[in-house]
Amino acid sequence: MTFTQHLIHKYQHEWRQTQQHPFVQELGQGTLERSKFRFYMIQDYLYLVDYAKLFALGAIKAPDVKTMSEFSASLSNILHEEMGIHRSYAARFGITKEELEHAEPSPITLAYSHYMLHVAQNGGLAELTAALLPCMWSYWEIGRMLQEIPGAVDHPDYGEWVRAYSSEEFGQHAEWCITLMDRLAVGKSESDLARLETIFLNTTRYETMFWEMAYRQQMWL
Numbered sequence: 001m002t003f004t005q006h007l008i009h010k011y012q013h014e015w016r017q018t019q020q021h022p023f024v025q026e027l028g029q030g031t032l033e034r035s036k037f038r039f040y041m042i043q044d045y046l047y048l049v050d051y052a053k054l055f056a057l058g059a060i061k062a063p064d065v066k067t068m069s070e071f072s073a074s075l076s077n078i079l080h081e082e083m084g085i086h087r088s089y090a091a092r093f094g095i096t097k098e099e100l101e102h103a104e105p106s107p108i109t110l111a112y113s114h115y116m117l118h119v120a121q122n123g124g125l126a127e128l129t130a131a132l133l134p135c136m137w138s139y140w141e142i143g144r145m146l147q148e149i150p151g152a153v154d155h156p157d158y159g160e161w162v163r164a165y166s167s168e169e170f171g172q173h174a175e176w177c178i179t180l181m182d183r184l185a186v187g188k189s190e191s192d193l194a195r196l197e198t199i200f201l202n203t204t205r206y207e208t209m210f211w212e213m214a215y216r217q218q219m220w221l
């Protein structure tokens with residue numbers, strides 16, 4: 001069993017929670033309230049600004065030029081492709097550029113993105129990759145799961161989101177992250193692996209907390 005297989009087996013409960021959340025289910029069924037998706041889009045844009053910085057830190061911590069250029073390519077992809085989807089949704093949902101750029105991050109958005117940045121700044125490349133893994137992998141799993149729901153990919157509001165995260169291109173990014181995690185885990189001590197597991201578990205839980213925060217449109221209690 002590879003390290004990443006071990007992770008989703010050990011934390012299958014938390015892993016499934018990310019996919020079974022009502023926000024995700026209603027997004028796929030096309031029944032999600034537009035105001036919830038609008039709230040999510042703004043918070044996710046803010047999250048992605050910090051998330052993109054992890055890839056810059058990954059390039060700095062990369063042990064070779066190949067890995068460095070892979071992090072750099074992913075950084076560019078997030079800034080231009082993934083955040084491009086958010087800008088397109090913003091236009092469609094009546095979110096102005098000013099609202100997007102000046103929005104306040106919720107405490108959950110701050111906690112999640114700052115936790116990842118803390119891990120990335122203070123750990124090595126393996127810790128950074130463990131923090132990223134649930135973000136890339138869970139979105140790909142969700143994209144593929146929602147793609148199977150009749151009408152989801154063609155939904156006038158949410159189809160673009162489902163198409164983006166179920167796309168072959170996004171899948172390649174997720175697979176790259178899974179393969180990198182397995183490569184970096186080889187030869188690590190038991191205590192190092194335990195630390196990577198905890199990071200993976202924390203960001204997996206943050207994924208579900210992010211869906212919950214968006215579902216409740218919760219800036220505060």
Ligand SMILES: Cc1ncc(CN)c(N)n1
Nearest residue numbers: 044047048135136139210
């Ligand atoms: C909260 C969150 N997690 C992950 C992803 C996928 N990059 C995202 N857009 N937003």
